[in-house]
Amino acid sequence: MTMSSEKSQKPQGCVVVTGASTGIGAAAARELARRGFHVIAGVRRDQDADALRTDRIEPIILDITEPDHIAQLAPLFADDSRTGALRALVNNAAIQINAPVETLPLDEWRRQFEVNLFGHIAVTQALLPALLRNSGRVINISSVGGRVAMPAYGPYAATKFALEALSDSLRRELAPLGVRVVVVEPGAVRTEMSDRVIAATNQQAAAMSPEQRDRYGRLIQAVNAQAAAHIPNGRPVDDAARVIAKAVTAGKPRTRYTVGGDAALITRLSRVLPDRTLDRMLAFGLRPHYPTTSTA
Structure with missing residues (x-):
């Protein structure tokens, strides 16, 4: 899409997207801009901002764990004449390290919660007045890991389960006030984050004690x-971006959308299968990936 085609579209208002440096966030920013929104895209680095900027995409440096960064958000919508009315907030920023519950230091647990949960709460609190004025929407990007917690995914899944609960409560609080809350649950999506997660998991595994390595080394390799x-x-990330755009624009959005057949299947199974049966199914899927000997 060219800049001129962006200019030719009638403005649809503004959407804020966090975690837009790469992956799903960047794709969502581009898709929403293509549909005529002015997108304020939160990124972490100047080079990410330069790669994303167009007439319809306005990148800002935004670390959602930094109070000073959060404080800059509300003033952007003190006057809607520049950005347009705030129609939606897409809480997308996330980090992930996979590790057994026993082995991940508490500081790393807290860091994941700071980004994946508390940061979203801070952004939502800052922008809710503008969303309430405009009957906007909050789109929380969860994960299939917010419905099913696989072995070694406990820290990440815990943050996403919490985000799902937060979304349910927020939806029920805001529905009478005209603001809709929608959860998007991606399954496997091809993003740069996938490689970073594997690298971070390996780094964390290298710090395990010899006893922990004996207990969990093969599990980490299999995961x-x-x-x-x-x-x-x-x-592809564009599939996730289109689902997010649907959540933003649908006249009567569902409370939850999945991305990918794997997410749809797992979420359905989690609702109907007994826990032990689901345990066996997940263990069966992981079994072929175990090494014959541990090298962790």
Whole structure:
């Protein structure tokens, strides 16, 4: 899409997207701009801003764990004449390290919660007055890991389960006030984050004690091998971006959308299968990825 085609579209208002440096966030920013929105895209680095900027995409440096960064958001909508009315907030920023519950230091647990949960709460609190004025929407990007917690995904899944609960409560609080809250649950999506997660998981595994390595070394290798095997078959980021755009624009949005057949299947199974049956199914899927000997 050219800049001139962006200019020719009638403005649809503004959408804020966090975690827009790469992956799903960047794709969502571009898709929403293509549909005529002015997009304020939160990024972490100047080079990411330069890569994303167009007539319809306005990047800002935004670390959602930094109070000073959060404080800059509300003033952007003190006067809607520049950006247009705030129609939606897409809470997308996230980090992930996979590790057994026993082995991940508490500081790393807290860091994941700061980004994946508390940062979203801070951004939502800052922008809710503008969303309430405009009957806007909050779109929370969760994960299939927000419905099913696989082994070694406990820290990440815990943040996403919490985000799902937060979304349910927020939806029920804001529905009478005209603001809709929607959750998007991607499954396997081909993003730069996938490779970073494997690298971070390996780094964390290297810090385990010898006893922990004996207990969990083969599990970590299997989890990483399974993740690597799924990357080539993951959905393209543009598919996730279109689902997010649907959540923003649908006249009567669902409370939850999945991205990819794997997410749809797992979320359905999680609702109907007994826990032990689901445990066995997940263990069966992981079994082929175990090494014969541990090298962790």
